[in-house]
Amino acid sequence: MSVGIHAFGGYVPIQRLQRKAIADANAWFNPGLRGLGKGERSICNWDEDSVTMAVEAAREALGGTGVDGIDAVYFASTTLPFQDRQNAGIIAEALHLGSDLLTMDIAGSQRAGTTALTAALKAATGGDRVVVAGGEKRRTKSASPMELTAGDGAGAVVVAEGDGAAKLLGRATHAVDFVDHYRGQDEAFDYVWEERWIRDEGYLKIIPIAIAAALEAAGVTAADITHFCLPLAAARVAGMIAKKCGLSDESVRDNLQGKLGEAGSAQPLIMLVHALEDAKPGDKILVTGFGQGCDALIFEATDAINDAKPANGISGHLARRREETNYNRFLGVNNLVTMEQGLRSEVDKQTGLTTLYRNKEMLLSLIGGKCSECGTLQYPKTNVCANPNCGAVNSQEDQPFSEMPAKLNSFTADSLTFSPDPPAFYGMVQFEDGGRSMLDVTDVDPAVGLEVGQPLRMVFRIKEFDTKRGFRRYFWKATPVTELGTTQEGA
Amino acid sequence: MASGIKDKVAILGMGCSKFGERWNDNAEDLMLEAFTEALEDAGIEKGQIDAAWFATAIEEQHVGKSGIPLAMALRLPYIPVTRVENYCASGSEAFRGAVYAVASGAADIALAVGVEKLKDTGYGGLPQRSRGALNDQFWSNNSAPGSFAQLASAYQAKHNVSRDDLKRAMAHISVKSHANGAKNPKAHLQKAIDEDRVMNAPMIAEPLGLFDCCGVSDGSACAIVTTPEIAKSLGKTDLITVKALQLSVSNGTEAQHNSWDGSYFMTTRVAAGKAYEEAGIKNAREEVSLVEVHDCFSVTELVTMEDLQLSPEGGAITDIMDGFYDADGQVPCQIDGGLKCFGHPIGASGLRMLYEMYLQMQGRAGPRQREDNPVFGVTHNLGGFPHQNVCAVCVVGQDGA
Numbered sequence: 001m002s003v004g005i006h007a008f009g010g011y012v013p014i015q016r017l018q019r020k021a022i023a024d025a026n027a028w029f030n031p032g033l034r035g036l037g038k039g040e041r042s043i044c045n046w047d048e049d050s051v052t053m054a055v056e057a058a059r060e061a062l063g064g065t066g067v068d069g070i071d072a073v074y075f076a077s078t079t080l081p082f083q084d085r086q087n088a089g090i091i092a093e094a095l096h097l098g099s100d101l102l103t104m105d106i107a108g109s110q111r112a113g114t115t116a117l118t119a120a121l122k123a124a125t126g127g128d129r130v131v132v133a134g135g136e137k138r139r140t141k142s143a144s145p146m147e148l149t150a151g152d153g154a155g156a157v158v159v160a161e162g163d164g165a166a167k168l169l170g171r172a173t174h175a176v177d178f179v180d181h182y183r184g185q186d187e188a189f190d191y192v193w194e195e196r197w198i199r200d201e202g203y204l205k206i207i208p209i210a211i212a213a214a215l216e217a218a219g220v221t222a223a224d225i226t227h228f229c230l231p232l233a234a235a236r237v238a239g240m241i242a243k244k245c246g247l248s249d250e251s252v253r254d255n256l257q258g259k260l261g262e263a264g265s266a267q268p269l270i271m272l273v274h275a276l277e278d279a280k281p282g283d284k285i286l287v288t289g290f291g292q293g294c295d296a297l298i299f300e301a302t303d304a305i306n307d308a309k310p311a312n313g314i315s316g317h318l319a320r321r322r323e324e325t326n327y328n329r330f331l332g333v334n335n336l337v338t339m340e341q342g343l344r345s346e347v348d349k350q351t352g353l354t355t356l357y358r359n360k361e362m363l364l365s366l367i368g369g370k371c372s373e374c375g376t377l378q379y380p381k382t383n384v385c386a387n388p389n390c391g392a393v394n395s396q397e398d399q400p401f402s403e404m405p406a407k408l409n410s411f412t413a414d415s416l417t418f419s420p421d422p423p424a425f426y427g428m429v430q431f432e433d434g435g436r437s438m439l440d441v442t443d444v445d446p447a448v449g450l451e452v453g454q455p456l457r458m459v460f461r462i463k464e465f466d467t468k469r470g471f472r473r474y475f476w477k478a479t480p481v482t483e484l485g486t487t488q489e490g491a
Numbered sequence: 492m493a494s495g496i497k498d499k500v501a502i503l504g505m506g507c508s509k510f511g512e513r514w515n516d517n518a519e520d521l522m523l524e525a526f527t528e529a530l531e532d533a534g535i536e537k538g539q540i541d542a543a544w545f546a547t548a549i550e551e552q553h554v555g556k557s558g559i560p561l562a563m564a565l566r567l568p569y570i571p572v573t574r575v576e577n578y579c580a581s582g583s584e585a586f587r588g589a590v591y592a593v594a595s596g597a598a599d600i601a602l603a604v605g606v607e608k609l610k611d612t613g614y615g616g617l618p619q620r621s622r623g624a625l626n627d628q629f630w631s632n633n634s635a636p637g638s639f640a641q642l643a644s645a646y647q648a649k650h651n652v653s654r655d656d657l658k659r660a661m662a663h664i665s666v667k668s669h670a671n672g673a674k675n676p677k678a679h680l681q682k683a684i685d686e687d688r689v690m691n692a693p694m695i696a697e698p699l700g701l702f703d704c705c706g707v708s709d710g711s712a713c714a715i716v717t718t719p720e721i722a723k724s725l726g727k728t729d730l731i732t733v734k735a736l737q738l739s740v741s742n743g744t745e746a747q748h749n750s751w752d753g754s755y756f757m758t759t760r761v762a763a764g765k766a767y768e769e770a771g772i773k774n775a776r777e778e779v780s781l782v783e784v785h786d787c788f789s790v791t792e793l794v795t796m797e798d799l800q801l802s803p804e805g806g807a808i809t810d811i812m813d814g815f816y817d818a819d820g821q822v823p824c825q826i827d828g829g830l831k832c833f834g835h836p837i838g839a840s841g842l843r844m845l846y847e848m849y850l851q852m853q854g855r856a857g858p859r860q861r862e863d864n865p866v867f868g869v870t871h872n873l874g875g876f877p878h879q880n881v882c883a884v885c886v887v888g889q890d891g892a
Contacts, residue, residue, distance in 0.1 A: 343614045347621070355624045363628055378747045380629070386747040410645040410753040413697040414637030416616055423697070426631035427641060428753055428878065436749055438638075438878055440631045449697075452648040463628065475629055 003124040004164030005299060009060025009310045010273040011053050011135075011154040012260055012317035014443050014482070016040035019148050021327040026143035036148040041261035043324065044137050044152045046333040046420040047442055047461040047477070050077040050266070051087050053154035054135035055094045055460040057273075060310045061156040062131065064403045065096045065365070069129055070158075072102035076116035076134040078183075078265050080107055081472055090474060091133060093364040094460045096400060102128070112265035113155075113231075114289025114297060117272075120159045121168050121297075129160040134266035141189050142336050149233035151261020155269030155314070165308035166276055166285065166299040170218025174210040175293035178202050195234070203237050204244065207294045211245045211286065214296035220284060222246035225298070227275040229253050229287040231267030247286070259318050265291070272299075274314040279305050320482050322445055333420050344418040349466040351473050361398070366458060366476045368435055369396030377401075377434035405432045406456040406478060411441065413449065420465075429456055429478045442477040455481040495769040498890065499594045501722040501730040503715045504533025507846045510710035510834030511679040518553040518608040519564035521711035525839075526565050526604060529713040533600075534725060540715070541598035542571040544588035546581035546605035547838035548874070550574075552618055553608035561604055578874025579785065580738070581605060582712065582841025583883030587736050589716050599721055605843075606711035607836035617707055636696035636704055638876035639788040643698050645753030646794060650805045658698055660808040661789035662689035665702045667817050668786065668825045672832025674859040679706040679834030703789040708834030712842035714849075719890060730890035731852050734867065735769035737762040741879040751878075758882035759798035759871065767800070770886040772867060775800040779822055780865035781851055783844035785873035785882075786829040795871060796824070799884070818859065826851065826859055841872035841883060848887050866892045 023037025044053070054075055059065055073095070075088035082090075088103040102123075106116040113134035120130035135154035140147040180202050181192040207230070215222055228251040230238040238252045253275055255262070263270055268289040275285045279301035289295040312320070324330070331337045361367040362380050369381030374390035377399050385392045411427030418424075425441040427450065442461055444450060456478040463475035506528030508521045530537060545561035547554060554560035558572030575584040582605035589601035612618045617635055621627055647657055666686055672678040684702060692700035722730055739762035745751040763775070772778045782801065786792035793811065796802040801822055802810045810816065816824035827833050827847040830840060848868035850856040867888040874881045 343612070344616075344619045347619045349627075351628065352624045356628065359625060359628070376748070382743070382747075386743055388744050388748065388750065410641035410648075412637045412640035412644070412699075414632070414634055414640070414695075415693075416636055416695050417632050417634035418619065419632060423694075424632045424637070426633055426637065427644075430749055434749060436747060437629070438631045438633065438746065438876075439629075452644050473628060 001125065001161050002163050002167050003121050003159060003161055004167040005157045005276065006160050006162070006164035007061045007063070007158040007308060008165070008273045008276050009057045009156050010270055010314035010317060011056035011060065012042045012314065013044045013048055013053065013152050014320060014322050015043050015045060015324045016321045017043045017324045017327070017330055021325045022148050025327045029143050033143065033145065033148060036145060039258035040323065041148070041151040042153055043330055045443055048137070048152070049081050049462060050079045050135035050137050050154070051081050051090050052460050052462065052474070053137070053152065054133035054156065055091050057135065057154035057156035058091060058095055058131050058133045060312065061158050062095065065094070066400050067097070070097045070101065070131055071128040072120070072123060072130040073097065074104055074106055074116040074120050074130060074132045076106045076112040076132070076265050077136055078107055078110065078112060079137050079139065080105060090364065093360060094474070096365040096367070096402070110265050110291030111289040111293065111295055113268045114287065114295035117157065117159070117269065117297060118171060118173065118295055121171070124159045124161055127161055129158065132157050132159060132269070134269040136264035136266040138264050139188060139334070142331060146190065146192065149257065149262055151263050153260055153263040153270050154266050155273040157269065157273065163302045163304070165305045166279065166301050169220060169284065169298045169300050170214055171295070171297040172210050172213030172217055173293060173295045174206060174213065176206060177292055178206060199234060199237060203232065203234070203290065204240060207241055207288055207290060208245050210288065210294035210296040214286065214298050218298040220298065223248060224284050225251045225286045226283040227251060227253055227279065227285040229268060229271035229275055229285065230255065231262065231271050231288065232290060233257055233262035265289070270314055276301070276305065277309055277313045277315050281305055329421065342418065348468070349464045349473070350469065351466060351471055363475055366400065366402040368399045368401050370399035371395045372397055377431060379435045379437045401431055401435060402458045402476060406430055406458065408450055408452055408454050408456055409436065410452065411450045425450060440477040441479065443479045450480070457481050496590060496594055496736050497734050497769060497771065498719065498732045500590045500716050500733045501719045501890065502849055502887070503535070503600065503717045503722050503725070503727065504529045505714050505846045505849045506532060507677060507712040507843055508710050509677045510708040510836060512610050513709035514610065516709065518560070518606050521608065521709060522561065522564045522604055522606050525711040525713040529715050533715040535600065535715070537565070538568055540567070540570060540600050540602045542592050543567060543602040543604065544585035545572055545574045546576070546585035546603070547574070547607055548576050548578060548581045549607065549609065549618055549620070549837060552611055577881045579787065579837050580841060580872040580874035580881045580883045581838045582843070583870070583872040583885060584841070586714055586842060586845060586885070587738065587883070589714065590733050590736060593716050593718055600715060600717045603714045603716070603842060604711065605839035605841065607838045608709050609707050609836060610709050615707065633876065634696065636699050636788060639791050640696040640699045641753060642790045642794050642877050649752055649754040652808065654698060656808060658690065660793060660811045661703055662686045663811050664786070664789040664792050665689050665831060668829045668831035671818050671826050671859060672828025675828050675833060678828040678832050679708040680828065680832040699788055699790065705787050705830035706832065706834040708836045710834055710836035710839050710843070712839040712846050714842055714845060729853065731849055731887055732890045733885070734888050735766040735884070735886040737766040737769065737884045738881065740881045741875070743879065745878045753877065755794050756798050756873070756877060756880065756882060758880055759795060759873065759884065762882045762884040763799045766884040766886050770867065772886065776822070779867050779869050781826060781848060781861065781868040782822055782824045782871070783827070783829065783847055783868070784824060784871040786825055786831050787835065787873070791873070792824065799869065799871060823861065826861065841870065844870035844872060845885065845887060852889060
């Protein structure tokens with residue numbers, strides 16, 4: 001029985017930090033950074049992390065939250081928000097996939113994304129339908145080359161039995177403890193060895209071995225490959241490897257370095273999703289993941305590919321962008337400089353774990369209520385119906401709100417309340433089929449602002465950081481609906 | 492239907508501390524300052540007070556919980572003291588408790604004291620604090636100005652008003668209150684300002700600038716109430732009596748049901764309707780002489796003029812710009828400076844509003860005294876957010892009116 005990718009989706013945060021701003025700020029110290037100071041990289045809003053981005057990518061792949069028939073969620077990242085609290089479990093809860101699930105985090109290497117994909121494909125041969133999501137938000141030192149080359153983003157695929165939109169032809173892994181960089185326990189930043197050694201002894205020697213093995217397993221020749229995904233930031237390496245392996249020059253895909261940057265272990269999934277968006281039936285896609293060896297997987301797009309294109313995908317998200325030129329803001333919201341946040345920021349943000357658990361469907365899955373007597377939707381779900389003309393008791397059934405379109409009833413931009421990136425936008429969010437709630441609004445272009453009646457959609461985000469205890473609280477926020485291909489200017 | 496509170500209780504004495512940044516005083520000092528004035532005004536001994544109600548909202552910033560801080564500060568003789576908290580309407584709540592005690596006959600003379608010591612946080616504005624364990628996990632990151640600012644966006648959308656017209660009317664409100672506060676020696680802010688200053692002030696929460704927001708103050712206010720009969724037996728004449736006391740509390744309709752458009756206060760409309768009925772007022776615009784409203788923000792005052800039936804719906808801007816609510820207008824609003832300039836020590840504010848009514852009706856308001864003789868005064872004391880709040884509306888007036 002064949003296995004394949006049945007659905008896919010991607011996510012890129014809307015803000016793009018202009019690399020020139022990074023280079024201009026730091027060239028006094030390292031003039032060499034100017035060479036990397038071109039193009040732009042995606043950056044998370046302050047309320048995004050690898051988990052929230054993975055939720056967005058997986059939502060797109062699944063066509064929404066609350067879908068049936070998923071057996072497992074594998075989450076790949078080397079920037080997991082929690083070291084001990086399963087991050088895949090948070091994603092599964094946000095996606096409202098129920099509890100009859102195998103959830104796991106796959107981490108520890110830049111190969112985590114392709115390893116998760118490999119493991120999921122193996123599970124699919126046993127009949128599992130698996131969501132594989134990769135999300136990465138790498139923390140980088142100011143003035144490091146990686147600060148310029150990294151980017152934030154997520155990709156997700158649903159793999160299962162059957163050919164799907166892209167059938168697995170073959171795969172291979174070449175595992176070797178090649179340490180080009182590492183991050184020890186309790187270390188905030190990566191420690192990186194010399195680029196030339198990484199290229200010559202690492203990329204150029206290890207990756208071709210895995211590719212050759214995958215080609216053999218797939219029973220195809222290098223010349224048959226139409227899309228070659230090499231998720232490395234390094235310039236020209238993909239061409240060198242293609243040449244070495246006999247892959248055509250045309251098959252080498254854009255590593256998205258100019259628009260997004262390199263999103264660590266999520267980059268293979270991001271590039272795979274991007275390739276699937278472009279793929280025609282019969283196209284053969286080779287995706288690799290490098291880190292302590294190399295994974296290589298080869299897929300063939302089927303006739304189903306044409307109907308499997310996601311609403312936005314990576315290309316849609318790349319076209320939906322807002323330029324950011326304020327490097328200081330990037331440093332500030334990522335705690336890379338010590339900022340005076342004011343006394344208002346000192347309020348204790350402890351989360352009662354009992355409260356969270358008791359209300360987890362309300363908080364993590366955005367489940368409200370629908371009155372079985374009058375049909376009124378309400379959030380949160382309460383014992384007594386909110387409809388003043390009803391008031392039925394214990395009448396409410398679960399009502400998901402995360403996929404429901406909403407509009408803005410009233411709003412403000414608040415400069416008084418503490419926010420890591422003021423002003424804080426929030427307002428009365430009114431759902432299309434009924435129900436409303438006063439909620440935070442995120443990803444608002446400050447140059448554009450908000451207006452009453454504008455359409456909104458819900459996104460899973462970080463609500464608060466409890467810096468005292470290392471906890472972060474997740475919840476849903478509203479965000480302006482941005483048309484595909486819209487470019488927000490200024491800010 | 493209940494017979495209501497009208498003319499069953501009279502104000503025997505009132506007191507109010509200086510409001511402001513009282514850096515060198517504790518809450519206990521402020522309470523004693525207000526109480527001493529009220530006791531002297533009432534002309535009674537402390538031992539004649541049968542029961543007390545004590546209002547404070549953010550007690551963790553100053554006195555802590557319970558009725559004990561009041562009993563200790565005033566050395567009350569082991570009488571009942573009930574501590575009440577109902578957001579920024581706490582002061583009106585203390586008054587309601589004392590008035591009801593007298594009306595029921597359970598007490599001959601009762602005391603209501605409100606106090607707040609807000610300037611011990613280390614920063615401007617109201618103290619940032621938890622809103623409850625679950626609320627903190629889903630409520631928006633809202634401050635008080637940010638919550639009330641939303642009235643503006645909803646009001647503009649509903650009445651098709653431009654931001655500039657609304658902002659200018661809001662500025663007129665603040666300019667008027669500053670002019671009034673300048674005539675009040677107890678006010679926190681006593682400096683007149685002009686419209687340009689309001690319009691160009693730093694933004695706090697769009698569209699509310701600095702001068703659209705009330706002062707956050709330390710202060711205390713106090714009322715001693717009794718029956719009209721006892722008041723007369725104590726030699727009082729020209730009594731000021733309670734005509735109506737109403738409280739309306741949001742039940743979640745505004746927050747959860749799409750029937751509310753966000754441009755007005757459901758609670759105020761309910762409380763005002765009931766209060767006018769209780770007081771026997773048929774046409775508020777014509778019959779009310781003075782109004783003290785909860786002008787925490789200029790836009791709150793603006794929409795409240797409609798909710799209190801003083802301006803027609805959608806007509807507040809016109810009335811405001813016409814000077815209808817100015818000190819020399821038909822129905823002066825915030826003739827003492829209001830929350831805006833007298834200040835807003837939360838627990839004291841509802842009682843402070845009554846204090847001004849009491850002074851004005853007795854002709855004791857000094858340079859800001861109305862020339863005509865105020866008959867009915869309305870106080871409006873609101874706590875919470877536009878989408879979920881408590882609203883107290885109280886009518887006081889000349890005995891027999």
